[in-house]
Amino acid sequence: MTGISDTEPNVLSEDYIDQVLEKVKKAANYCYNCNKCVNVCPLSALDVFNPRNLISDLTFLPLEEALNNNNIWLCLSCAQCTTYCPMTNEGEGVNIPELILELRKIAKTLDFETEKIAQCETHDGIFPVIAQIQAENPNPPDKLSFLEGTGLKTTSSGELAYFVGCLPIMEDVIYRFDVDYTNSAKSIIGLLNEVDIKPVVLNEKCCGHDILWGKADTSTFQSLAEYNLSLYKNAGVKTIIFGCAEGYKTWKFDYPKYIDNYEFEIFHITEYLLKENIIENLRFPQELDLKVTYHDACRLGRLGDGLYDAPRELIKRIPGVELIEMENIREDARCCGVSAFSGCNEYTRILRQERINEAYETGADYLLVSCPKCLTHFNCYLNEPSMNSKQKEIKKKLVIKDIITFIGELLFLI
Numbered sequence: 171m172t173g174i175s176d177t178e179p180n181v182l183s184e185d186y187i188d189q190v191l192e193k194v195k196k197a198a199n200y201c202y203n204c205n206k207c208v209n210v211c212p213l214s215a216l217d218v219f220n221p222r223n224l225i226s227d228l229t230f231l232p233l234e235e236a237l238n239n240n241n242i243w244l245c246l247s248c249a250q251c252t253t254y255c256p257m258t259n260e261g262e263g264v265n266i267p268e269l270i271l272e273l274r275k276i277a278k279t280l281d282f283e284t285e286k287i288a289q290c291e292t293h294d295g296i297f298p299v300i301a302q303i304q305a306e307n308p309n310p311p312d313k314l315s316f317l318e319g320t321g322l323k324t325t326s327s328g329e330l331a332y333f334v335g336c337l338p339i340m341e342d343v344i345y346r347f348d349v350d351y352t353n354s355a356k357s358i359i360g361l362l363n364e365v366d367i368k369p370v371v372l373n374e375k376c377c378g379h380d381i382l383w384g385k386a387d388t389s390t391f392q393s394l395a396e397y398n399l400s401l402y403k404n405a406g407v408k409t410i411i412f413g414c415a416e417g418y419k420t421w422k423f424d425y426p427k428y429i430d431n432y433e434f435e436i437f438h439i440t441e442y443l444l445k446e447n448i449i450e451n452l453r454f455p456q457e458l459d460l461k462v463t464y465h466d467a468c469r470l471g472r473l474g475d476g477l478y479d480a481p482r483e484l485i486k487r488i489p490g491v492e493l494i495e496m497e498n499i500r501e502d503a504r505c506c507g508v509s510a511f512s513g514c515n516e517y518t519r520i521l522r523q524e525r526i527n528e529a530y531e532t533g534a535d536y537l538l539v540s541c542p543k544c545l546t547h548f549n550c551y552l553n554e555p556s557m558n559s560k561q562k563e564i565k566k567k568l569v570i571k572d573i574i575t576f577i578g579e580l581l582f583l584i
Contacts, residue, residue, distance in 0.1 A: 187276055190272050190273075190275055190276050191233065191276075193272055194228055194269055194272055194273060195228065195229070197263065197264055197265065197268075197269050198225045198228045198229045198264070198269070199229065200257040200263045200264045201222070201225045201226075201229070201257060201264045202257065203222060203226070204255075204256065205222060206251075206254040206255060206256070207221040207222055207251035207254065207255055207264075207266065208220055208221065208222045209254070210250045210251060210253065210254050211250060211251050212246065212248065212250065212504060212505050212507070212521050213244060213245070213246065213517065213518075216517045216520060216521075218241075218244055218517050219240070219241065219244045219245055220240070221245075221251050221266050223239070223240060224236070224239075224240040224242070225264065227239050227240060233276070234280070234282075237273070237277055237280070237282075237283060238282070241286050241290075242270050242273050242274060242277060243274070243277075243283075243286045243287055243289075243290040244290060245266070245267075245270045246468075246505050246507070246508070246509045246518070247266075247267040247270055247271070247383055247468075247473070247509050247510075248267075248468040248472065248473075248505035248509065249266070249267050249468060249472035249473045250468075250472065250502075250505065251266045252264075252265055252266060252267065252472065253472055253501045253502070267473065271382070271383065271386060274385075274386035275386045275388065277386075278385065278386050278387070287385070290515075296343060297336075297343075297380050297384075297510075298380060298381050298384060298385050298387070300336075300339060300343075300376065301376045301378060301380060301381040301390060301394065302381070302387075302390055304375040304376050304394065305375070305378075305381075305390045305393040305394050305397075306393075310373050310374065310375045310397075311339070312373065313334060313338040313339065313373055313374075314334070314338075314371065314373050315338070316338055316341075316352040316355065316356070317356075317359075317371070320356060322356060322359045322360060322363060323359075323363050323368045324359060324368060324369055324370070324371035325368050325369070325370055325371075326370065326372065326405060327370060327405045327406050328368070328369075328370045328405070328406060328407065329370075329406060329407060329408045329409060330367065330369055330370065330407070330408075330409050330410075330411070331369055331370035331371070331372065331402055331405070331407040331409070331410045331411070332355075332358055332359060332362070332369040332370070332371055332410070332411045332412075332413075333374060333377070333410050333411070333412050333414075333417055333421070334355050334371060334374065335374075335376070335377060335412070335413075335414045335416075335417045335542075336376055336377075336414075336542070337351040337352050337354060337355050337414070337542065338351070338352055338355075339376075340542055340546070344546055346550075346553065347549050347550065347553040349545060349546065349549055350575075350584075351542060351545075353572070353575045353578060353579075353584045354413050354572045354574050354575045354578075355413065356578065356583065356584045357574045357575050357577060357578025357579075357583050357584055358411070358413050358439050358574055358578075359371065360578060360581075360583035360584065361439075361443065361448060361452075361574070361577070361578070361581075361583065362411075362448075364448070364451070364452055364581075364583075365446070365448050365451055365452075369411065370402075370405055370406075370407055372401055372402065372405060374397075374398050374401055374402075375394050375397050375398055376394055377394065377395075377398065377414075377416070377417045377420045377421065378390070378391040378394040378395055378420060378424075379416040379417065379419070379420045379424075379469075379510065380416075380510040381394070382420070382424060382510075383509065383510040384509070384510030385510075388428070391424075391428065392428050392429075395424075395425050395428055395429055396429065399425065399429055399432070399434075402434065407434070408433075408434065408435060409434070409435040409436075409437065410434055410435070410436055410437070411437050411438075411439050411442050412436065412437070412438055412439065413438075413439045413540075413572070413574050414540075414541065414542055415438070415467035415468075415469040415470035415474065415540045415541035415544075416467075416469045416541060416542070416543065418436065418438045418469065418470060418474060418477075419469035419470070419473055419474045421434065421436050422436040422474070422475065423473075423474070423475075438470065438474075438477055438480065438540070439574055440477070440480040440481045440483075440484045440540070440573065440574075441477065441480045443484060444480055444483055444484060449484065449487045449488070450487070452581060454488060454489050454490070454580055454581065455490070455580065456489070456490070457490070458488070458489060458490025458491060458580070459490055460490060460491045460492070460535050460536065461491075461492045461494050461532075461533060461534045461535050461536075462485060462491060462492070462493055462494070462534050462535065462536040462537075462538050462576070463493070463494050463495065463496050463529050463532045463534040463536070463537055463538070464481055464482060464485060464493065464495075464499075464537075464538045464539075464573070465496075465503065465506070465525065465529065465537060465538065465539045465540075465544055465548075466478060466481075466499060466500055466503035467506075467539065467540050467541035467544055468503075468505055468506075468509070468541075469541060470540055470541065471500065471501065471503060472501060476501075478499075478500045478501075481538075481540060481573055484573070484577075485538070485573070488577065488580065491580075494532040494533065494534050495532070496528045496529055496531075496532055497528055497531075498528065504521065504524060504525045504528070505521060505525075506521070506522060506525060506539075506541070506543060506544040506547055506548060507519065507520075507521030507522045507525070507547060508522075508543050508546075508547045509543070510543075514547065519551065522547055522548060522550075522551040523551060525548070526548055526551060526552070526564060526568070526570075527560075527564075529568060530564045530567070530568050534568065535567070535568070535569065536568070536569050536570075536571050536576060537568055537569070537570045537571070538571055538572070538573040538576055539570065539571070539572060539573065540572070540573050542572075545570060545571075545572055548570045549570050552564060552565045552568075552570065553565075
């Protein structure tokens, strides 16, 4: 199910709402209540959201009553449900994340829904505000100061680019625990420099992932997309590399729905490193003896391009590093519990706890991730002011790290 139109009206007309509802109803009518979505939905197990109940209510009740019965802002859009739904196909069917997005486009304009939105937002809603400011301001904030004094080589024009995204801003906003977000960016540029690749690195704006999926604000999203696409097109870029699962998903799958003549080739950094055999040309320390486990990000796997193999293959090519899998991986990987900086609460804390315990039980030294949200909220769980003894034990033995930062540190690039 794709977007209703390329742009969202400033004031939702009855025709627009009818279009959305028609798509929602069409999708809902595919459901035959097999209950598979409920069995795998992480929030259903916590009794806070039930995808089948939502579908049933949309089919038989007026919209307002269906929304009152179901808090659509709690849904993590992790797409675990679509993995098992027999009526989910690429073009049509019961695609819950897309259906949730369409419903949010309407619900955000309804007075009785605004309180729900506010309750689900994290960090006092600062990240949507940052995206809105960037969309409205013709000039983006200076996000590239982290490159000063590093000796890293970049260029302002060329065919291959690296999209830094919101890492520098996250480093300024999320400061309560020790996570160097820009180390991922430094590592990516450093890895490329090691094989004489000087990527285009521009002062782009936010990709818009959170404003789209967390707030259903398609007008702000489109503004950000148009700016970024114009910026890279004018620089002669044809291929863009991403270290962030959300940025990757947004550029590869969301931008084409809102922008005509989309012609960029998109790679996640793990794909690109393998494609160009870059790891084989690098020398790692010889005395490594590390065990790691890997967490599949929703936006890279189920909601992305099924990108499960590349990160694992990359890890396996590092000498002295052993990959130990968790019980639930690939399509069955448990969600970290937070999406678009919304839905962070005591319920989703349980999801983080379960996933970290699962990683800890492997005996790994590192839990490697490919998404800044996973990195943030896993670390948040292990840095709570009132940690119990189990959390303290895990924190001593398990390091949560971005996968490319992990490689960068092994190679002394950062």
